Amino acid sequence: MEFNSNFAYDLKVGQVAEEALAEILQNKKIEIKRDLKAFKTGNIFIEYESRGNKSGIAKSKADYYCFFISDFRLFLIETNELKNICRRYLNTNRDVKGGDSNTSKGILLPIKNLIDEM
Numbered sequence: 001m002e003f004n005s006n007f008a009y010d011l012k013v014g015q016v017a018e019e020a021l022a023e024i025l026q027n028k029k030i031e032i033k034r035d036l037k038a039f040k041t042g043n044i045f046i047e048y049e050s051r052g053n054k055s056g057i058a059k060s061k062a063d064y065y066c067f068f069i070s071d072f073r074l075f076l077i078e079t080n081e082l083k084n085i086c087r088r089y090l091n092t093n094r095d096v097k098g099g100d101s102n103t104s105k106g107i108l109l110p111i112k113n114l115i116d117e118m
Helices: 007-025 079-087 111-117
Strands: 030-036 042-051 064-068 074-077 095-098 104-110
Touching: 042 079, 042 095, 042 111, 064 079, 074 079, 074 111, 079 104, 079 111, 104 111
Parallel strands: 030 064
Antiparallel strands: 042 104, 064 074, 095 104
């Protein structure tokens, strides 16, 4: 977007974004995850199996996933888009065990890659 010092124009651009976010939040299911270690490690763990059963993203009915990686930093992504990104890491060194007593499986997704692919 080009620089524009016109407040009325900037206000309209902001209002369009506000309306888009309101539409996302209205009548949508959002899975919210809080992972404060992610900001330090640079990775988010996306669980898909626990104790041999589908879990996490594999069973989620959410339209969107929201990841809080600090008190003021978050990512909002459509669940289907996140699933497509995670599938690329299945059966790689990013497909790891985790969770309580390492009984879950998930994708250790680099935040940088998540941003790049969004």
